[in-house]
Amino acid sequence: MNTKHIVIAGAGTMGYSMAQIFAKYNFDVTIYDLKDEAIQNARNRIQENTKILIEEHELTIEEENKLHQHLTYTTDKSCFKNCDLVVESIIENVEIKQSFYKGISKIVREDTILATNTSGISINTLALAVYKPERFIGMHWFNPSHLILLIEIIKGDYTLESVAQAVKDLSIQIGKKPVIVQKDVLGFAANRIQFAVLREALYLVEQGVISKEDIDAVMKYGLGFRYACLGPLEVADFGGLDTFYHISNYLMEDLCNDTKVPHELAECYESGHFGIKTQQGFYDYHDGKDHEAIKNRDDQLLKLYNALYK
Numbered sequence: 424m425n426t427k428h429i430v431i432a433g434a435g436t437m438g439y440s441m442a443q444i445f446a447k448y449n450f451d452v453t454i455y456d457l458k459d460e461a462i463q464n465a466r467n468r469i470q471e472n473t474k475i476l477i478e479e480h481e482l483t484i485e486e487e488n489k490l491h492q493h494l495t496y497t498t499d500k501s502c503f504k505n506c507d508l509v510v511e512s513i514i515e516n517v518e519i520k521q522s523f524y525k526g527i528s529k530i531v532r533e534d535t536i537l538a539t540n541t542s543g544i545s546i547n548t549l550a551l552a553v554y555k556p557e558r559f560i561g562m563h564w565f566n567p568s569h570l571i572l573l574i575e576i577i578k579g580d581y582t583l584e585s586v587a588q589a590v591k592d593l594s595i596q597i598g599k600k601p602v603i604v605q606k607d608v609l610g611f612a613a614n615r616i617q618f619a620v621l622r623e624a625l626y627l628v629e630q631g632v633i634s635k636e637d638i639d640a641v642m643k644y645g646l647g648f649r650y651a652c653l654g655p656l657e658v659a660d661f662g663g664l665d666t667f668y669h670i671s672n673y674l675m676e677d678l679c680n681d682t683k684v685p686h687e688l689a690e691c692y693e694s695g696h697f698g699i700k701t702q703q704g705f706y707d708y709h710d711g712k713d714h715e716a717i718k719n720r721d722d723q724l725l726k727l728y729n730a731l732y733k
């Protein structure tokens with residue numbers, strides 16, 4: 424795969440973030456969206472981001488100018504006609520995504536790779552709407568994409584091995600740590616683990632075993648700190664598989680195995696409390712606490728990133 428021109432479909436947070444990263448590595452990138460206001464917002468946010476990077480001495484003015492030269496913005500579908508890769512990051516709705524692919528997959532060249540940034544929608548389900556589905560694949564990025572190194576590459580039943588390898592190679596080229604999910608399962612790998620942890624965490628809070636503040640502390644200062652350096656299987660190896668075997672014998676049957684949405688999560692959702700975006704979730708983010716929380720998250724992630732990877 425000789426990738427030169429990439430189209431990012433969807434100018435939201437993930438869309439413009441991915442575009443900025445590709446442009447940083449000298450790929451020609453077009454950001455496409457249906458709405459002019461989304462395009463303008465993406466342009467503004469990228470300009471803001473690059474200014475911050477200059478202030479933090481992570482980017483020079485010359486590098487900023489070069490980055491912007493690699494970026495174009497459009498609402499015109501003709502941008503798909505001669506690109507090497509499309510990375511779609513539109514709304515998480517099966518019907519809308521399928522409608523998008525039904526049209527776009529016949530506009531692009533037949534050798535153009537089509538990748539979706541869906542967080543968990545079945546790759547096989549989306550592939551039903553794709554002309555030549557053997558070049559269709561999942562390419563799941565994580566927010567904030569400029570700091571989180573992981574990219575999940577998810578193969579569908581029809582995905583060619585060469586397509587998966589090409590997307591993996593490209594991910595490495597832009598400084599990411601890709602993994603290949605060999606089978607299309609709901610939630611892929613990362614979200615299955617994330618939601619298993621969330622289910623047990625909320626179960627312990629709901630049962631009065633521990634407060635929400637303290638369950639977060641368990642992860643931040645214990646498990647999460649360790650998992651930043653070791654994966655769960657490596658942790659077990661270091662701890663001793665005999666020890667983990669004996670603990671599994673009595674603990675597995677006592678873990679939460681509910682199949683419904685956790686009560687506290689459902690309660691927040693039904694009350695319109697969606698977290699940072701509504702200034703209320705499991706925690707209160709009013710009176711500027713939302714901006715403070717985001718800044719604190721990014722500062723902490725940047726310190727961790729610099730300590731471990733830079």
